């Protein structure tokens with residue numbers, strides 16, 4: 001076989017100016033005076049957020065809606081942030097949360113809904129109708145469009161992120177207010193939140209960073225234009241490796257192929273990629289064809305959870321706190337769940353109730369552990385071990401997938417976790 005080798009409370013009363021930047025004594029620089037970067041200034045804010053990804057932007061937007069001052073510092077230029085293709089599968093409960101806060105306007109009008117996926121085991125598809133089992137569906141909406149929408153919300157609130165402002169030094173605030181420093185700027189805040197992704201500078205200021213589990217394979221991924229929009233997610237479990245086609249906006253799709261860890265994307269011509277995709281997904285004349293491959297990359301598959309999400313007056317949310325593989329489409333959803341909990345906890349804190357913030361670490365590490373377990377379960381289901389008999393493993397996978405396609409308790413649990421049924425658990429009082 002030719003396989004490749006190998007409910008936020010209402011407004012909070014600010015102690016400062018009508019524009020809300022000032023929460024303490026000292027010079028105040030208004031964001032409007034700064035231009036695109038933060039160079040040469042000392043800034044004061046209530047919540048300083050590092051990173052303008054989904055976690056940082058949702059947190060900033062919801063805090064601003066509740067009257068808590070938040071300032072986002074982003075190392076990259078705005079254009080780069082607005083055009084980075086990544087996630088696309090958004091849980092039902094995350095969309096409900098964004099909708100309830102007026103942050104899902106374009107998502108609701110332009111996003112697509114999907115309620116089933118096909119798992120093709122050794123060429124034979126099995127349909128999992130998770131929409132029928134849960135009564136709700138996924139949303140398909142590209143991450144960079146959600147990021148654009150959230151940036152527009154912060155623009156309208158008069159507080160866009162400070163772009164081109166890399167944070168290089170973090171004082172987590174053990175004996176006083178936490179501070180962030182970068183080239184020519186310092187930010188003094190009441191709380192700092194690291195939403196700065198996998199290479200988090202904020203996490204590096206914590207006493208322990210934890211470790212990532214490295215999986216023994218990678219995923220070649222591509223953004224491709226298809227001959228028609230994809231009508232549902234398709235996964236392949238195959239002797240040559242995993243493959244998937246995930247819908248994105250219109251005729252765009254994200255493709256995945258299991259490849260050896262550390263593979264150079266340049267060694268995969270578009271022809272080779274499409275041949276392997278066809279082989280693993282099986283022939284289906286009704287399926288839209290790939291018209292053009294637009295960009296390719298190889299993802300390192302790793303996972304792990306930081307030992308603590310809270311140190312001094314500094315907190316973590318999103319990929320800085322936990323790294324998941326792209327399996328199951330959970331990273332951005334978990335990141336927005338963190339942001340939702342933290343927004344609620346910080347608003348309560350500013351109203352004089354510190355209990356939410358005190359329980360944040362415990363609550364969100366428990367959610368991260370559950371989500372990571374689900375994501376690893378999917379990874380294990382979809383990949384075969386090179387040490388075991390492929391035929392026996394394919395039989396096992398088919399049986400397992402058929403159970404998930406049924407209506408028993410295992411299928412109901414899987415469907416609920418996969419689609420993100422219910423509501424984001426926000427404001428749960430600490431036990």
Ligand SMILES: Cc1cc2nc3c(=O)[nH]c(=O)nc-3n(C[C@H](O)[C@H](O)[C@H](O)COP(=O)(O)OP(=O)(O)OC[C@H]3O[C@@H](n4cnc5c(N)ncnc54)[C@H](O)[C@@H]3O)c2cc1C
Nearest residue numbers: 051053054055075087088089167197318319329331332333
């Ligand atoms: C190919 C792919 C597909 C995916 N598909 C899905 C999916 O379908 N569903 C899903 O839920 N998840 C998916 N994910 C995961 C999802 O993209 C991430 O989990 C999500 O981006 C995490 O958001 P975040 O805000 O925590 O971090 P990020 O989006 O990584 O944002 C962090 C930001 O911090 C900035 N930053 C970093 N360091 C600094 C610094 N020192 N100073 C200032 N700024 C800094 C970065 O420039 C960046 O803008 C996918 C990921 C990939 C790669």
